[in-house]
Structures are given as C-alpha cells and as structure tokens.
Amino acid sequence: MTGFRIRPWLSAATAVVATVFVCPAIVAAQERPPRTVLTIHAGSQFFPANPVLDAAIREVLLSRGGMPIDYYTEYIETDRFGPVASAALVDYVRRKYEGRHFDVVLAMTNYALQFVLENRDELFPGVPIAFAGIAVPGEAARRAASGIAVVRIGSAYVETLKLALQLHPTTERVFVMARSASQENVDAVRAQLSAFSRQVQLTFVEGKTMADVLETIRAAPPQKSIVLHLWQRGTETQELPDPLGVARSVAEASPVPVYGTVDINIGTGIVGGVVRGTRETGIQVAEMALKILEGTRPQDIPIADTPLVPTFDWRQLKRWGIDPARLPPGSQLLFFTPTVWERYRTYIIATILVVAAQLLAIAGLLVQRARRRRAEEMVMAREATIRTSYQRIRQLAGRLITAQDAARTSIARDLHDGVCQELASVSIAVGNLKSSAGSIQDAQTQQTLSRIHRETLEMFEGIRRLSHDLHPASLRLVGATTALRGHCAEIEKRHGVQVRFTAGGDFSDLDPDISVCFFRIAQEALRNGIAHGGARQLSVSLVRSDAHVDLTVTDDGRGFDLEGVRGHGGGLGLVSIEERAHAIGGDVRIVTAPGRGTTVHVRAPAASVVGV
C-alpha cells in the first residue's frame, strides 16, 4: 500500500527539483537588467491631474511591459516655489540618481519638457523623451539628440462653451475662470473665446485670493449665466493640498451651472464639458515610453492626440434640469445613479409578472373553489333528494307490506268467512239431506252423499290451510302467542323439524298490526332457516316487557354471509323482515355466519306508532 502512495509524491518532488535547478539557468540567460524610467510632473504630487496621470503610467509600464522596470517620479514645483524649484530639482536629481542611467524620461506638461530639455546634457544625456503637453515642439526639436515622442493635449474650451450655451440657451453672461502663471495661456484662451463675445458677455474672473474669486462667482445671476472653469493656477488656495479643491469650491459657491474641460473635475459638482481624458493621456504617453524601451526611436512615433469627449455628471444634469437626450451623441455620463425603475427594471417586471401569474393562479383557484362549492351543493342537494327518495321508498315498502297484509287478510277472511261458511252450510245441508226420509235412503244415494260430504270436508281443509297461511285468523281471536305457538306446531308437522316456542309477558293489549308483524317476521325467519339453511332445530321466543316486544328466532342451519347477501341486494326474506320491523319502528339484529346457524332478533316498541 505504502509503495503506491509514494509514487505521486516522488514525481511531484522530481518536478520541483527540475524547476528549481533548471529554470533559473534559462531565465538568467534571457534576463536583462531592469530598465529605468523617470517621470517629471509639473506641480506637486497633489496637483489635480498628477495622481491620475502617474497611476495610469505605472499601470501601463508595470503591467503591460513584460520587462522589469525601475520607475521613479519627480515633481517640478515652480508654480509654488518659483525658478528656484527648478534649479534645486536639477541638483537633487543629479545627486539622487548619480551613477544611474535612464532609459526613458517622461515629461508631463510643457514646463516639465522645458526642464528636461534645459538640463538634458547634464542630467539625461542620450535619453529619449516621451512628452505630453499642450504646445508641441517643432520637428527639429523632436528629432534633436535622442528624440521626443509627443502626446498632444488638446483643450476644448470653444467646444465646451459652445455646448454649454446650447444646453442653456437663455445665457447672457459667461464667467470664465482661466488664471495661469503663464499670461501666454490666458491670452490664448481669450483669443479662442473672443468669437463668443458677440453672443454673450464674457467675464474673466480675477481675484487675488480664492475668496475673491468665489465672491465673484456667487454673484453670478441665475438663469442668465454660467461659469466656465478652465484652470486656476497661481491663486493662493487652502493650506491642505486638495487636488480637486478649486473645482469643488467653485461648484459649491456657484448659483449657476459650472462647466469645465478637465475630466478629473467631473464629480466635484461641475456639470461637465468636452474634456480631455487625463488617464488616457497617461496611458498614451506610457505606451510611447514602452515602444521606446522596445527600441523604437521617439521621432518615429507619430504624434498622438488625447481624446476629447463630452462628459457629464448625471447628478448635475438632474440638478439643473438638463434632459440627457439633449447631450451630443457619444457623450459619457458619469455618476449615473439610475432610478429604482431603471436599475431594477428586469426584476420589477419579473416580479410584476410573477405576482400577476400568482394573482391569476389565485383567481383560478378561487373560481375553481367556487365551482367546487357549487358542485358540492349540487351533490348535497342530490343526496338530500336521494335520501328523501330512499325514505319514501321505505315508506312505500312499508305500505306495500301493509297493503299486502291487508290484501292477504282480506282474502283470508273471504275464504274463511265466505267460502268456508258456504262449505259448512253445504256440509250441514248434505248431512241434513242424508238423514231425511224417503228415497234418499237408497244405498247408492247415501254413498254419493257421503262422498260429497267427504269431498266438502277435504275442500274445507285445503281452503282453511290456505286461509291460515294468508292470515292467521286465530291471531285476532287468540293473540300473538297462541297464533305463533300454533304456527310453530304446524311448521313442525309440515317440515318434520323441531320448533321450540317460548313466550313471556302479557300480549293482550298488543296492537294487532304489531302482532301481525311479529307473526310474519317469525314466519319468514322460520321459512328461511328451513328452506335456505336446512335447519332441523329451531326456536322461537316472544317476550313482552313494559316497553318492548322482543322476538328471537334461532336455527341450527347453514347460516350465510350477511354482508355478501346484503351486497347483492339482500335476500327478499331479509328485506321483508327488515321492512316489517321498520314499519313498526323496530330494529333487526341478525347474527349469522356460514356454518354457524342464524339468529334473528327483532325489538319493537310495544305501543308502536304504526305510521305506514
């Protein structure tokens, strides 16, 4: 097991060893000493554009170069310290970088370029220059010595003001903030903007201190003026260096929209403008430096222009009520904070759809529920109808039994009281005839009369039995117990079985209808037990208590599957027993099982309400 485990570990170790000992040899063969790049910025490291520019340069040099680079930065702060700063920097650089060779020097702004060129022989002999600035050196200067690569920084003062006036057509006055250490620059701006003086009043804001400047700005008449903030160098500002402090102060103080031409000022409160990309400038100049490091001669690199892009602060557009649709095509919107709708449109729509779908589903369920309720009501109504029908059927069944009993009773009575009486009368008449005098005493006549008498008796017996089966006439005369006892004896005789009869209690006041019912039930139970169950031993018990009459008929027959018989509609005998019992408000309990005999027990109120 151990052997198998060791193998992957061994191969990994081999790989590590190979990497450690072999690779550095290859790398060392290709490796060159790090290149050295120095960037000279104008103004302190906190001057608004410098941190952005430097970050962009570093990013390009260190990430895209694919070669080790030693990167240094210096700041020529003549704007704050005067010419002494330049001289001091020369001394500082010479002593600081003594013994080092620069591969490229980056000069940011014309001031920096001027410093580099003036001290080129002493500090940067034979070092190619990459430059970003407003004023492009002549071709001779660019080709001189080891050459200069150029990124031209455009300033869209005119375009910015033109755009601002388009967005604010009611403007009558423009406060221009263009203060510089270089009067040349100021004059250049004045010259460029002079064309607008036919259209609006141009006010170049002067002021010894920043407070003076801001006071002028604060007085700008609303609706009718705008502020054009270009640059504000040389003014005494706040003590703590804040790269964007001037723009922020102006924007805060101004009662009217402020436009500018520097991208990094967007975000301080100014509306925007056609701005140069500071970061893009850094990237462009750094890329030129890389080309130089790779061997391209600076003068062979074409002059590049920084992009000028209309750029706006979305929040300021809102503040001043400027419709973004009025901005020129290709405009950039910064600080775009979309409304809840704009930001979450997809989610909102999805949510609305989901909610709508749920509402639909709920509505569907409600409709379904209503339908189901209606259906349930219908079912209940039908059930009620069926129940009523069932009850009526039972009533009818009860009535049918009663009617049947009545019909049987009537037929039985007719037979008994009618036919039998007739037969009795015939019998008596024949008897009388037989004993009368005369030729009737002839032997043959007597024989015939005897035969007639005998046949009459037989006919009577037959009819009497039939009558008794139809209705026990004796029931009326002798009561339930006597009639039942008689019936049991008759059954014994007729079927050759044993039927034990017991009775208890007084039945004299029992309603004849109830008597008939019990008689019929007993009759039916006995018949079932003998005919279907093959019973040989049966017993009938009739007991009267105060409130009830209990009839129990038991047999030793085969018994039967009660539920099975019920499930198939029930035997007719069973149904008739139950219906008869129900007709007098009684209950039937049948205990039986195949091979276990059968017990039929009926209990009914003694004083029954025979409603059917």
Added chain:
Amino acid sequence: MSRARVLIADDHAFVLEGLVNLLKDRFEVVAAVTDGHLLVDAATRLRPDVIVTDISMPGLNGIEAFERLKAAGSEARVIVLTLHADVDLAASLVQSGVRGYVAKMQAVSELVPAIEQVLAGQVYLTPTLTNY
C-alpha cells in the same frame, strides 16, 4: 220431558237454516239470530238452555256475546260452533266457561251429541281439533 230450548246464532243464512233443520226435530229452537247483539237480546229475553253460536259474526262476535251474557248472569250453556278448530282457542274458551266446542264442518255428526253432552253437564270438544 220437555225438549231442551236451544238458541242458534250464525251470520250465515244457509248455515243457520241448516242448523235449524238439523236441530228442530230433537230440540226446541227458540230463536235463530245472525249477529252477536241479537244473540245477547234473544238470550236475555228467551233464557234458552243451550246457546249454539258461531264465533265470527258482525257487530259482536260469539265470544264477546258470551262474555256479556256471562257478565249479565246468564245461565245458558254455550256451545261454540266454529271453523277454527284450534286447540288453544278451544282451551281458552272452555277455561272461560264455554261448555262445548264443535267444528262447524262436523256439525251434522257432532252437534246433537254435543248439545246432549252439555245438557248432561259435560264439556264437549270436537275430536277434529288441530294445532292450528
């Protein structure tokens, strides 16, 4: 020896006529009536020695009429003539004071001996009694 006085009750006219014919030669048939009420009236009025009555009659049946007469103190001996040849019925009737129980179908052969036995103070029960 005067003949015994017999009252006959049966709602069936032919039977009644046959009975009268059967008995008239041996007994004095004092009346032949067709229902229980008439029976009670006639018995009360005529005081017969023997009453031969059917059970099933309209109005008042034979047994009810017997019960009334008994309650009224009648001393007439009652013979029930019936189609119900039922032992229990016969037993219960005899128990309540009926002296004779004759099957109507056997009237021709049984009734005269039955009346004579009853008059002699005996009880007559038809030999054709069945259990039903």
